[in-house]
Every structure is written in C-alpha cells, then in structure tokens.
Amino acid sequence: MWSTLEHQIGEAFRRLFDTFLSVIPAVLVLLAALLTGVMVGMLLKAVLMGLFSLRKKRTPGTPATAGLLRAAGLTSHPERLAGSVSFWTAVVVALSVGVNALEPGALRTILLEVVSFLPKILTSAFLFVLGLGLAVLARRSVLLAAVNAGLPWARPGARGIHAVIVISFAAAALDHLGVGRSILIAAFCIAGGGLVLALALAFGLGARDLAKAYLEKRLRAEEEETGIRHV
Amino acid sequence: MTSGFPSLPAETAARIGQAGKADILVGIPSFNDERTIGHVVRVVSSSLRLEFPQARAVLLMSDGGSTDRTREILEGTDVGGLTEIHLDACPSRARTGRLGSGSGGPGKGWALAGIFRAALEMKVPACAVIDGGLRSVTGRWVPMLLAPIVSGSADFVCPSYSQQKFDGMLAKLLVSPLLATLYGKRISQPLGGDFGFAGKLAETFLSCGNWEGPAAQYGVNLFATVSVLSSEARPVEAFLGAKVQGPAEPAGGLAGVLDVILSTLLGFMEQSPEAWRGVSAVTSVPRLGSPFGLGMEPDPVRLEPLAAAFRRAAADLEPIWKTYLSPQSLLAIEKAASGHVPSLGDREWVRIVFEAAAGWHRRVLRPPVLVRSLLPLYLGFVASVASDLSLATAEEAEGRFAKLSNEFENEKDLLRSLWAAG
Missing domain, CATH: 3.90.550.10 (Spore Coat Polysaccharide Biosynthesis Protein SpsA; Chain A)
Incomplete structure (x- = not known):
C-alpha cells in the first residue's frame, strides 16, 4: 500500500514538475515579447520626442494641449506624456502578441483575458483624464463669466458644472470597462431627469418673481454707467 | 506680408x-x-x-x-x-x-x-x-x-x-x-x-x-x-x-x-x-502743438460698480489667479478688497500686469480666460486710482499717471525675469 501511495505521490510531483517545465517556454515567449515590446516602445518614444523637439524649434511656445493636460492635473510635458503612452502601448501590444503565441490551455486563457482588458483600462483612463481636463476648463470659463457678469452663484455654479462633467466622464469610463453598466445608465437617467425637473420647478414656479426681478436687475446692471471712459 | x-x-x-x-x-x-x-x-x-x-x-x-x-x-x-x-x-x-x-x-x-x-x-x-x-x-x-x-x-x-x-x-x-x-x-x-x-x-x-x-x-x-x-x-x-x-x-x-x-x-x-x-x-x-485743458468740470464718477466687480472677483477668482499670480500679488489683492473702496497700489498693479504677461507667455491658461480674469483686477485698480484722484486737478492726475509709468519702467527687470522663467 505504502509503495502504491509513494508511487502515486511521486507521479503527482512528476506531473507538477512536467507542468512547470511546460510553462517555461511560455514564460520565455512572454519575456521575449516583453523585451521586444520594451525595445519597440523605447524606439517609438525616441522618435516621438525627436519629432516634438523638431516641432518646438519650428514653432516655439507652449502647445494648446499643455493647458488641457495641466488642467487635468498632469504636470509633465506633452512630449513626455506622449512618449510614455507610446511606450506602454507598444508593451501591451507586444504582450498581446506573446500571449496569442502560447499553446492553448488554461494559462493562455487567463492571460488572454488579462491582456485583452489592458486596452480597455488605457482607454478608460484616457477618457477620465480628458474629462478632468475639460471639467477644469469649463469650471474656469463658467466661474469667470459668472463673476464678470456679477452673478451671485459664480463659485457654486462653476463647481456644479465641474462635478457634472467629471461624473459624466467617469460614468463613460466605467461603462467602457463594463462595470455596473445597467445601474450606471439608470442612475444617470434618474439623476439627470430629476435635476432638470427640480430646476424647472424651482425656477419656473417657486421662484418666478425672483427670476423676473433678478433678470431685470441684471439687464439694468449691463447698462450701468460709471462715468469712467476706459478706451 | x-x-x-x-x-x-x-x-x-x-x-x-x-x-x-x-x-x-x-x-x-x-x-x-x-x-x-x-x-x-x-x-x-x-x-x-x-x-x-x-x-x-x-x-x-x-x-x-x-x-x-x-x-x-x-x-x-x-x-x-x-x-x-x-x-x-x-x-x-x-x-x-x-x-x-x-x-x-x-x-x-x-x-x-x-x-x-x-x-x-x-x-x-x-x-x-x-x-x-x-x-x-x-x-x-x-x-x-x-x-x-x-x-x-x-x-x-x-x-x-x-x-x-x-x-x-x-x-x-x-x-x-x-x-x-x-x-x-x-x-x-x-x-x-x-x-x-x-x-x-x-x-x-x-x-x-x-x-x-x-x-x-x-x-x-x-x-x-x-x-x-x-x-x-x-x-x-x-x-x-x-x-x-x-x-x-x-x-x-x-x-x-x-x-x-x-x-x-x-x-x-x-x-x-x-x-x-x-x-x-x-x-x-x-x-x-501746445496741450490745453478742456476747461470744464469732469463728469461725476461712480466707483461702486467697479469696487463691487473687484470684490466679487476677489472672493471667487483666487483659484484662477493663483495659476499665474504670485502669493505676494494674491495677498495684495486680498488686502485691497477688504476696504470699502479697493486700494491697489501702483507697485502691486505693475507686478500683477507683469505676472499676467508671463502667465500668458507660459500659456498657464487659455489666453481669453487669462485676459478675462485680469478684467476685475483692472477695474479694481481703476477704482483705486479714481478714488485717489477724486479731488485732484487735471495736472495732478497727469502727474499720478506719469508716476505709474515710471513704476512700470523701473520694474522692467522683473518683467524680463518672469518672461524668461517661462
């Protein structure tokens, strides 16, 4: 009995060892793909940086995209960011190719799922960063326009716009990832519809007189004469 | 061309x-x-x-x-x-x-x-x-x-x-x-x-x-x-x-x-x-030609709309201003907005203008946004100057404007350094 048990345990360990051995080519393939991806990524990054510096020499000054990136909280230069994005894109593509080259099996299936999710994560992150940038730009514009027009709700209004844009883009990013899609859509419809209805009721019925008085005051203020000629 | x-x-x-x-x-x-x-x-x-x-x-x-x-x-x-x-x-x-x-x-x-x-x-x-x-x-x-x-x-x-x-x-x-x-x-x-x-x-x-x-x-x-x-x-x-x-x-x-x-x-x-x-x-x-005055009483001025625009902005626009103004300028604005009539000094105004120019050069904000954020500061400075000159003669006012121009000219090194830092 002991000899049978010993034999079976030995067989199990041999199979485990064989399985580990069979994974080694896959690991080597993945390492080779990763290495290729890193090299191609570095090459792409160098080419992009070169192109950017050439463009900078021809048209000096800060590009418009820098403002959007800064607004989104990304303080690095656009050329560095583009370099990093191109590098990581090359690595992800190379990994995908590497995983596809593996022998069919559980490992390949798991890795394929992980790798196929990476582009979605990248796109969602891009969407979210774009939303952050646009939200900051919109908040500034609304804040300035409201302050210069003398509106009392300048800061809360600007924050509201900022929040709406960030939430919209965050929802789009989550939707792209496939996270809680149906809940997101329902929540969005309820919140958006409710907000519009609440504003319509509040401003149209509850504060009709206030709205009228406010608009009249604003129109008069536009014509306000200070006696100072600026031009 | x-x-x-x-x-x-x-x-x-x-x-x-x-x-x-x-x-x-x-x-x-x-x-x-x-x-x-x-x-x-x-x-x-x-x-x-x-x-x-x-x-x-x-x-x-x-x-x-x-x-x-x-x-x-x-x-x-x-x-x-x-x-x-x-x-x-x-x-x-x-x-x-x-x-x-x-x-x-x-x-x-x-x-x-x-x-x-x-x-x-x-x-x-x-x-x-x-x-x-x-x-x-x-x-x-x-x-x-x-x-x-x-x-x-x-x-x-x-x-x-x-x-x-x-x-x-x-x-x-x-x-x-x-x-x-x-x-x-x-x-x-x-x-x-x-x-x-x-x-x-x-x-x-x-x-x-x-x-x-x-x-x-x-x-x-x-x-x-x-x-x-x-x-x-x-x-x-x-x-x-x-x-x-x-x-x-x-x-x-x-x-x-x-x-x-x-x-x-x-x-x-x-x-x-x-x-x-x-x-x-x-x-x-x-x-x-020989300059001569208009020989007429100046129109009465109302500073309250200008002061109100400046105070409103001082309360709300700090997040925008701090992208191109120094803490020193922000403090000056805060102080100036605390009074009934804004009291923004010439030196502070010059610094604000130069920092705005450098900010424009660095594109810290979209140009129209930066310029519009400067508008209430300009209105505040107009109110400061107009308040100072409310009883001044035309000649005294000219003297004050010449003094401001000298302040700008004396601070040119500041403009150069701020611009170069961009």
Missing part, C-alpha cells in the same frame, strides 16, 4: 489707376457712423484744400460694411473738387459670416485695412487716417497729422487729445506705461483712431490680419503703433485738442476690448522679444 487682407475690389483698383500719382492720402474709416460721417468728410476735405493747396491729395472713404445710411451720406457729400475714392472694404464673406470661427463680421478694422491697402497700391508718401465717428474733428487735425510726414521729419504721427481726467483709463493705466516700458518711447494715446503715417509703413500695418468685428479697430490701431514703436521708424505726437466720444462704456462691455488689446500687445512681445528685451532707456516722443 499682405496676405491677411484681400485685394481691393476691381472698381476701386480702377479708380486708383485713374487718380494717378498722389502726394497725400487721407483715409476716413467708417462703420455705421451716419450721425458724424458727413461732418468729418466736409471738415477734412476743406482743410486739405486749404492747408495743402499745391499737393495732389486723394480722399479715401473706406467703409467697413455699414448697414445704416453711412454709405449713402458718403456718396452725397461734396468734397469740393478733391479726388475722392469710395471703398467698400468689407469682403462679402465677412458679411455672410463665412470667415470661420472667431470672425466678428463687418467692422471698422476692414475699413482701416482698406486704407492701408490703397496706400500701398498708390505708393503715396504721406497718409493720414481720421476716424469717421468723431464729433470733434477740426480743420487743424489734418495738417497736424500730415505736416511732419510731408516734411519728412517723422514716419508716424500719434494723436494726443485733451481729455477729462478719467477718460482713456485703459491707455493711462495699462497700455501706455506698458508700451513705454517695452519699447522705450512714451506716447499718451496708443489707442487713438486718428494718425498720420509714411506710406512705406502701410505694408507693415497690413500684416496685422485682425480685421473683423467692431473691436478690431483697437487691435489694428495698437498693432500699427506697436510696429512703429518697436522699429526704427520715427514717431512724433501731435496735440489735436478735444476728442468728443460717445457715451462711456459699461463696465461689463470691456472684456472684448481688453482681450483684443492684450492679445495684440502680448502677441507682439512674444513674436519679437528682441525688440523689447534689450530696451532700457525711456524717452518721450517729440510733441507737436
């Missing part, structure tokens, strides 16, 4: 050919000026005949796309035998809004551009521009603007007017001191719509390209002035007397004008840094 402005219409080009060689060209730009245009044309034409009887003078009436009776009046006004050319300077694509985004359509800028284009085509040695929207033009203006050019003693004649102490505050508190600091030449009316120029400068003026919309005139005038001040051209300043304008602008309507003016000025700084970085000495340009 001249690609920004379309060619002259065929009939105008033919008329220019018929007119032949001219010694003097006086252009009258107009845009919806039906109330004043007839008077301006009559005064200018009689003055031309009287002051330059021997010269071959051409009167160019250039309209920027008026929709009132301006063109009808222009065609019906007798110019006493002078050679006259009528130019419809606004291209049809500007009228129909086919110029693309950002186009403001018809405006006086087109009319000015048409005058520069005609001056270039005609190769006229001496030219002058007199705004068709003036009520106060006199026969004296034509020789004052033209004589230095005709005699060859100057290439550009800037206007100088008698004004009430709180007129032209944008020029007094911002544009004139900044121009003196940058280019080392003090002029009092960089935004004046009336000026004389040597015909050879027309090509430079045409490279401006910002012709659209009613506000374009400020950009075009300023572009012409800056291009002269930053070059080897010889400017002089001619005192023309009183300038009567329309009603004062409401505080809220300034944003567009400030946008055009600062974009023009800062764009020039960025385009040709070598033209201002090395300039240290500042001199006044030669003055012609």
